[in-house]
Amino acid sequence: MGRVTSGTLPLADPPPRGHPAPPDLPEGVVPARVRSFVRRGRHSSLTRDRLERLGPLRALPAGPFEARSAFGRCAPVVLEIGCGHGHAAIAYAAHHPDHDVLAMDVHLPGLARMLAGAEAAGVSNLRVEQGDAVVFLEDRVTPQTFAAVHLFFPDPWPKTKHVKRRFVSEPNLDLLATVLRPGGHLLVATDQDFYAEHVLAEVAAHPRFTAYRTQRPAWRPTDGFEAKGRAAGRAISELRLDLLD
């Protein structure tokens, strides 16, 4: 690793900001802050060990996100939202040494696994942030920061009463339009046809993006949700959302 930051990753999920999200709200009732994820419980000793040993090397410095202080250089920064255990983020970082990658998720065990994977892969251009990406973007990111945003296999939230939890939504597209650089884009992959249609419909109604189906990125590993979807006979939708001028 080229640079050690002063940040840390928490060893426990932080308390939620704002309204606690009940798992199932009555139809038509929307909490003050709708989240695209659910919170899970305690962490194993392996997770804690990985976070303590490897977290400080890749955690962001506290405060506003600043690419130079986070990565020690000024290169295009790609944000992956909902990176899980980081297989795609690590692969992107390895295939794009001239780019920097910030991988975010809420759940610490996956991030801990990503830290171990990143160490094994020897990638120096990957940083990790734990938490709700929406809160991070709203509170700590200045406009026109990211060259691209990746959203691979987001939680589909299939029930009608949970549609508001889907990450691709009008308010989140507004936010992404702000933090993307001019000419920036968003890549979305999903193994759920209804989610792909949802994305296309949201973007069709949004003035700042245009969306189209695209090729699968060759650098992305084929495991995980993609493999599970294919094994179950589902097609994978690859969508690209370009930021309009």
Ligand SMILES: C[S@@+](CC[C@H](N)C(=O)[O-])C[C@H]1O[C@@H](n2cnc3c(N)ncnc32)[C@H](O)[C@@H]1O
């Ligand atoms: C279905 S998983 C996919 C994980 C990974 N992209 C993959 O392909 O294996 C979706 C992930 O998005 C994360 N997530 C959902 N909403 C999020 C948010 N607002 N901020 C950060 N992560 C979020 C969840 O915690 C979960 O790990």
